[in-house]
Amino acid sequence: MEARSRNFGFGFPGYDGCFPKATRSSRGRGDHTMRKSLEASDLPKEMCFFELLATVAGQLLQEQDGEALASRSLVDLKAPKMSASSVLASGMRSCHAKGSETAIKAKEEEATEASKDLRNRSDKCYEPSGANFCLHDNSDPLHGKNVDVKPLEEPIKAYSSRKRKPSGSMSCQGSAVVSSINWHTKTQPIAPRSDQCTSKGKGDCHEDAIPGHSVDKKETISWNKQEGVVDQLCIPQCQEIDLLAPFQDIESPLLVSSGSSEETPFSLEPKSYSTVAFENGQGEVREEISSWKVGDDDDNSSESTVPKSLLTKSSSMSYNRAMKARRCTNSTVRRRGLGVGSKRKCHEMEDGERSQNEKSRSGKVKNKMCKLPFPKDDNEQSHNLPMGILVDDDGSPIHCEREKSSSVMSSPITASPTKQDDTNVKLSIKSFLVPELMVALPESATVANLKKAVMDAAMSLLGGGLCVRVLLQGKKVTDETESLLEAGISDGGKLDSLGFMLEPNPFPASAGVDDTFLVLSHNANQTSSRYPVVSKGSEINTGSYHVGPSEGLLEIDANSSGTEMQSTTVSPSKEDGLVHESNGLVIPGSCALVRHSGQANNSPNGLAVVPFGPSAGSIGINKRRIRRPFSVSEVEVLVQAVEKLGTGRWRDVKLHAFPQAKHRTYVDLKDKWKTLVHTASIAPHQRRGEPVPQGLLDRVIQAHSYWTAQQAKQQSMETKDSWIVSLLTTILTTVINWRHLPGMEGQQKQSIRDRATSKSRKRWETEDSIVSAKRVAL
DNA sequence: GTTAGGG
């Protein structure tokens, strides 16, 4: 509560003369005190005197409540103070103040039209609150068709596509269709996805027994009509996800055959693993797709080894370095595949955040998010893997030029503005890393053994099912109903801070896969017969296994926890010739212990796909959110909401004004209001950032003053309430004590009673005068 | 989970 301001002003636009309900503090403590007082009044009934007091007290309290209720009843949030179009127009004026008059006019007309049309739109936010302001998403509400401020005199009926929780934002302005890449195992289909991943398009990816641990099995992964490329078992050096729409009904399987029939545990012939081909529905190899595989010349051939495909170059290098170091020092060596690179990258991102923003703003392409009304039907039999789709407004797919750079650790995700449209978010994923793996094997083991061990570890991981986690600025994006734009995954956002993390599927056999995860492969039943992954904190595998009959132990630490960002790194410590593992596994000290780590020490579980995060090369460290300055239109909406709801009800403000803007939390709104108040109080030349129209700032001042006054008033009332309660309690307590005072003369009792009464009355009167004085002051 | 406030 900002009690500092005593500059009380009234009569700002939108102010309806009352505040809707008590502040949190009053709702909480006040009521609590009240309850206490009422409880305290639970006294012997034979005390007529007390009953009288209690009755009076009750009446007093009721009177108070009645006042409050009457006051609250005056609040009519549903009565629009400003029509949507007027809000829009006003916002536009401020937003496009520098634009031409005609442009403004056109926008206004468009907005008016749009507001008229609001109820007929199925992709608009359903706002049940009745507030007459609403910012649906983070798109500028004043931009064209994205009419975000709308009248809500009555709830806009949600259409079928909106039959989901209001938080889901599926607004799609264009006819864009998001296709998805569908994966499932033939033997064990992936549970139908229940989120936006499903689409009407049927694209099935058949995976004939992804070689979880069994290298003998042939793996056939297919997906349909994907434009993206998953290089080599989804661990590409350079992978670009492009999203195509609309769905076609052809199957364009990506074939990844693992044709190895090797039986020898430690002899891995990589060639036998990766046979990747893209086919269309007719079985023809799609040249187009292979042509996408630029930048991974070294790895995209069918001769690429699986380990190589599973480990990025850097991780492989670190792996090798680790081995090397191990030989030299005979100690555990940890390598972080992404350490330096990601660190540098992160710094670049931090430093370049603004420039990036500016770049994209000035940039040629302004993206507009298209989100598809994916059926949430769990019965949808296509197990879709949404990879996102880039489409034009007309739904035609966008083809982007593949970057020719083959730099492994270059910016893993790049925005590739290729078309003059406002629709698409184009991502290029350049590398994945496998999760942190730990392999322990005897020094006598051969390199082939090591390769095999790593292979099995990776396969075990894959066998358990992998999920894709989307990270933004190091933070997991958990709400999959968020649009890319809302999530900040747009050209306007920080695409270079976007990351993908593979992590073991926490629900490998579950039918209802967590919406948060995208299952890349799913053959949970395919447990390793020999070398399951030791996966800490994971439900996938928890055992440790011997490698071979007499080869010592192979331990693979997938370092995987389905959800925790916290590292579950098992740091094997050698003591007395033994390596104690946290699971209780004891590894003979003679084992060479190689820790393969694609991450920094406190890396999240699973594997980082993209190096990002500012420090330590860890994606888990950079938890700071992207700075997304409020636009003038957002400020407008915020101001209006606060005018209506007041300060101190930020959750309501959020729900009413920014229901769909996931990136605007009520804390953000509160902070923004704070800065707005501050901004309004300083000289214009001291202000920074996008200038807020003075008119808005004036409203901020007015609203702030008013609500501050209201809160002070409310507090006074509460204080008075508390004094009433205190008075009654004192009186009643005194009475009780008085009645039970043994051997006291009636005159003495009367004296005590008189004193108590007069004392209480004095306190009451004193407090009353204070309240009155405050009221006058207000 | 919300709110308020400092940083």
Place this chain on the structure above:
DNA sequence: CCCTAAC
């Protein structure tokens, strides 16, 4: 925008 205390 983050963090924390208080509720």
